[in-house]
Every structure is written in structure tokens, then in C-alpha cells.
Amino acid sequence: MSPKKGAPSLKVEVELFYIFREKAKGTLHSGPAMVEIPDGTSLAALSALLGLDQKIPKIVLLNGKACSDETVLKEGQSVAIFPPLDGG
Numbered sequence: 309m310s311p312k313k314g315a316p317s318l319k320v321e322v323e324l325f326y327i328f329r330e331k332a333k334g335t336l337h338s339g340p341a342m343v344e345i346p347d348g349t350s351l352a353a354l355s356a357l358l359g360l361d362q363k364i365p366k367i368v369l370l371n372g373k374a375c376s377d378e379t380v381l382k383e384g385q386s387v388a389i390f391p392p393l394d395g396g
Contacts, residue, residue, distance in 0.1 A: 316347035318383040320354075325390045328360055345381065352377035354387065365392050 323340040324332050335341035336358070345354060351368050355377075360366070367390040370379060381387070 317344050318347055318349075318381065319344050320381050320384065321386045322354070322358070323386075323388045324358075324360075325388065327364065327391050328366075328389050331361070332358070340386075349381050350377065351375070351379050351381065351387065354381060355389065358389075360389065366390065367392060 319342045321340050322336060322343045324336050329337060336343075343354075343358075345357060349357065351370065355366065355368070356362065368375070368377070369388040369390075370381075371386050372388075
């Protein structure tokens with residue numbers, strides 16, 4: 309997944325967990341990876357760009373903190389995506 313040639317882009321670190329990692333393709337299947345995305349990409353748009361099932365609820369952390377799906381990503385940030393956790 310790369311932005312259109314000549315379009316501004318940035319790189320963020322993405323790590324997927326559990327079911328999202330199992331279904332991931334390429335380098336995201338084995339752990340954290342740097343992903344190049346178009347400038348102005350939100351967390352919601354990143355999820356779609358990665359091809360994650362939009363029907364599965366997600367917990368998304370940006371630099372270790374919860375934030376809105378509409379948060380726009382910046383160069384070098386770290387994104388972790390989990391399914392909801394169960395247990396007690």
C-alpha cells in the first residue's frame with residue numbers, strides 16, 4: 309500500500325494483534341511494520357487501507373493512548389490495533 313506517485317505521504321508504525329494479525333498480509337503478519345500512507349490519513353482511513361474487516365470492533369491506540377477514529381496521523385506515530393478483549 310503506497311500513496312499515488314508524487315502525492316505527499318508519511319510513514320507510521322503499525323502493529324496488529326490477534327485476529328487482525330492472523331488475517332494480515334505481508335509484513336504486518338509478523339509484527340510491527342512501517343507503513344507508507346497518504347498525508348492526511350485518519351485512523352479510520354488507515355483501518356480501511358489495511359483491509360481490516362470493518363464489522364469487527366477495534367481498539368486503536370495511537371502512541372499508546374486511545375483516541376478518536378477521526379484523528380489524523382502524523383509522520384513517525386505508532387498505531388496498535390486490537391479486537392475487544394475478554395476475560396476477568
